[in-house]
Amino acid sequence: MIRVVIAEDDFRVAQLHEKFLASVDEVQVVGKALNAKETLALLKEENPDLLLLDVYMPDCLGTDLLHEIREHHPRVDIIMITAANDKAMIEKSLNYGVIDYIIKPITIERFHKTIEEYKQKRTMMNSTEHFDQSMVDQLIGRRKTAVKKEESVPKGIDPLTLDKVRTMLAETPEGMTAEQTSEKMGASKTTARRYLEYLISIDEGKAEMRYGKVGRPERKYFLE
8 A cells, every 4th residue: 555645735735636546556645734834744754655745835836845855755756846947946756756647727637647657667686686678677767668649549449547557557567468557457358468468568678478267378568
């Protein structure tokens, strides 16, 4: 379970973030803070995995908290969600290792993409002790992909469904068959195979023949 603290001075926005996160599997909001003082207290009390941090808070800028957060809570991951769009704020945030910077007003699609990518990276970090270069590239945001815009996706491939299949594969390092994928997607086996084979075609996936419990070979798919 990914434990999240939301630091946002507008309680209505904080509630929207909490509502969205409640719909995401394996994510739990453990606290909300309306100012910098409450943020630091919650970090100490809850020791969360992830902090959603606003910049403009009544008692201190979120960017001015970054040094203290990194000193006392070096393992917490930070996503900035803010209206601050000037160069200095963004540079400072990136220099302190925030994993994403989302400028308000945000869309559900952008928020969803950020959280799902974060889940994929945590799954990868927790699933192995040794990494190859492609895995490291994915962790630092250099994953190969031919799908940059919706218009580049071929007919029959939905971008949101494609991201869902990516997430399922990332969370299943032992690989998945087309049948297993179809069950989790809630789609036909033919549809699942189309998405899995598409990932292979854009060098994001691979397939291997493995022997199942009944001794017959089955095609298993993995995220590249």
